[in-house]
Amino acid sequence: MAKVWTEIDKYALERAIKIAPRVLKFELGDGFDRISKGFLKRFRKQQLQGPPGVRGASGYGLFGTFKRTFLVSSSIEGMGIHIFSDSKIAKLHETGGIVKDPSGGRLAVPLSARTQMFTSRGKLKTRFRRPKSLKNVQPMRFRGKTFLAKVTKRAKKILPLFVLKRQVRIKPRLGFYRTWDGLVSYRIDILNKKIDNALRKI
Secondary structure, three states: OEEOOOOOOHHHHHHHHHHOHHHHHHHHHHHHHHHHHHHHHHHHHHHOEOOOOOEOOOOOOHHHHEEEEEEOOOOHHHOEEEEEEOOHHHHHHHHOEEEEOOOOOOEEEEOOOOHHHEOOOOOEOHHHOOHHHOOOEEEEEEOOEEEEEEEEOOOOEEEEEEEEEOEEEEOOOOOHHHHHHOOHHHHHHHHHHHHHHHHHOO
């Protein structure tokens, strides 16, 4: 969650609050809208296009879970905006952590070398999302690890597709707060201009 309020010209702000509070509220509301849209655009472009970030820029992907909520208040001091996601996956990619099968089983992790299992954007194809439903796929042990491999009897070919793991460690790669912190000057500039606009309209 991100929140804006400080880091602005306090003298000009206090003057605008005293002289033109209604005009200032309108200008700040527009400023918060611009800040949040600009941040989400930058966040989507920099962090959701794949490594080193996370892949999920579409409206149906991780990006679609982020929302903006404007804080409506009778006072200017209470105004603001929250940018957040309720997605547990988004939080996991932001902070990092360990994923386990809730039932205590093993997780089928697709092998990145099997490019035929992924779309051109690096997303796992629908038919591979349920390994148990795949035909001619069975567990096999290789070098101390268990794989789910496709066995073609006629061609006498074994093709590992997934590796089974008890847990998967997720690295913190989302960069939500890092992107926000990198836009300090951008936020200050917008808010100061909006305060100046309010004072000019007096």
